[in-house]
Amino acid sequence: MxxxxxxxxxxxxxxxxxxxxxxxxxxxxxxxxxxxxxxxxxxxxxxxxxxxxxxxxxxxxxxxxxxxxxxxxxxxGAPVAELLEAMVAHLNPSDSAATGLRTATVAAALARGRTCYDHLAGRLGVVVTDAMTARGLLDSDGGFALTASGLDWLTGPMGVEPAALHATRRPIARPCLDWTERRVHLGGSAGAHLCRRLGELAWIKRVGTGRAVRVTVRGEAGLAEVLGIDPMALR
Known part of the structure; x- marks a missing residue:
């Protein structure tokens, strides 16, 4: 064996x-x-x-x-995606300059906002995670978990079905080390369902055919309302 x-x-x-x-x-x-x-x-x-x-x-x-x-x-599955993201996050930041305008544009878009398999990453993912923590929806000190208020928020105003959060063996919330921001963003079942809902609400939109996503005008207004996020922090 x-x-x-x-x-x-x-x-x-x-x-x-x-x-x-x-x-x-x-x-x-x-x-x-x-x-x-x-x-x-x-x-x-x-x-x-x-x-x-x-x-x-x-x-x-x-x-x-x-x-x-x-x-x-x-x-x-998500565990494989999280493993890959964690491995990339442990690499030293690349010192090589972008070889062209298209390369630089793609890199900037990915750093601004992207999906990490099925949840938000990049600056967008970290800003949303920070806002949830500041509002007491996410406890990042005593472990990494949704608070009771966070669960109510996700299954109430954000419209996630409570049963959907427990439909898989994944943890509801887990920290995922972001390879561009070098800080954690929200992964797990909660992160996946939040990303899906933002897409359904047309608050985020995929850029081209890759992983990059951007916040729409509707999304800027929505995230400012539900999480108090300054739209300038998303640009």
Whole structure:
């Protein structure tokens, strides 16, 4: 039987290849991708991409979904996404300058606001987490948990179904270290459902086809009303 050390080494080996690492980071947007889309994204031949995907599937980092003749892959779940984000957060900030206007624009958009699998990250995620803490909705001192007021707020004004928070084995709230802000944002079931509701309310909108999101004019007004967030803090 493999030791835990051997199992950990096997997991590390899966991410020790740049192409496999790039695939996993792309899948942090929470969507299901085809092998062809990932091949174009990584700049690797489709046959090689398939080999990498099979290794990641066998290693339990990805799951496969089939729809007709099409094969889609996505991260195996929130714990995998949180592991990847935590690993990226431990890297030293990149000193390399952006190689072009498009690269700089994408980087700025991701830093301003993005999804971390299914919850908010970047400056937006941290600002929302700070505002929830300041209003007594989130307790970040005695552990990291929604307070009674926070649970009432999330299932009341924000419209999250109470049963939905407990529908998975995930913790309701957990701190997720943000790799651009170097501070924590709200993850867990509460973070996922809050992100979903902000999208349903049209308070946030995805930028292009990637992970970046922006706060809409309606969202600026809504977040100012329910959390007292200054719109300038979101820009």
């Amino acid at each position: 493999p030791t835990r050390g051997a199992e950990l080494a096997g997991l590390a080996a899966l991410l020790a290849d740049r192409t496999r690492a790039d695939i996993c980071l792309a899948l942090l947007d929470g969507r299901a991708w085809t092998a062809g889309e990932l091949a174009r994204h990584t700049g690797v031949a489709p046959s090689t991409t398939t080999e990498h995907l099979n290794r990641l599937l066998d290693g339990g980092l990805l799951i496969e979904r089939r729809q007709g003749r099409h094969r889609y892959v996505q991260l195996a």
